[in-house]
Amino acid sequence: MAKSSTSAAPASAAALAGSGEHYAIVVDGGRQYRVSEGQEFEIDFRHLAPGSELVFERVLAISKGGKLTLGKPVVKGATVKAAVIGPVQGDKIYVQKFARRKNYRRRTGHRSLATKIRIASIAG
Numbered sequence: 001m002a003k004s005s006t007s008a009a010p011a012s013a014a015a016l017a018g019s020g021e022h023y024a025i026v027v028d029g030g031r032q033y034r035v036s037e038g039q040e041f042e043i044d045f046r047h048l049a050p051g052s053e054l055v056f057e058r059v060l061a062i063s064k065g066g067k068l069t070l071g072k073p074v075v076k077g078a079t080v081k082a083a084v085i086g087p088v089q090g091d092k093i094y095v096q097k098f099a100r101r102k103n104y105r106r107r108t109g110h111r112s113l114a115t116k117i118r119i120a121s122i123a124g
Contacts, residue, residue, distance in 0.1 A: 022065070024122045026080050027058040035080060035119045042088060045113040050086040054117055055079055062124050069124070078124025085116040 023036040029044040048054065059078035062069045069075055089111040097106040 025061040026056040040118045042114040046115050048084045052084045054082045081120045082117040083120050088116045
């Protein structure tokens with residue numbers, strides 16, 4: 001029985017950087033997000049008016065034209081600007097409490113709020 005072996009070539013820096021894709025890694029609310037221009041996503045809720053601008057100054061890395069720039073811990077002078085689309089509600093989450101043989105049953109639910117944003121520009 002012949003055994004075929006395939007050796008994986010080491011990943012190049014361009015492949016790791018997204019091969020020319022322009023993106024950044026930002027920190028917000030204790031989470032890290034990989035963002036690119038035009039991308040829409042949700043962050044923790046903030047009281048911001050739709051159409052206002054949000055600036056992320058904690059940028060950990062920027063990839064532009066296949067060149068990856070890593071911060072120590074942040075990239076100096078780098079900012080990511082986003083436009084606020086508006087508040088959105090998450091999916092309904094049900095919480096059930098139960099105590100056997102005690103005739104105790106409770107069911108509550110909630111929908112957490114988030115703020116939807118669109119990345120406008122990555123500078124740095």
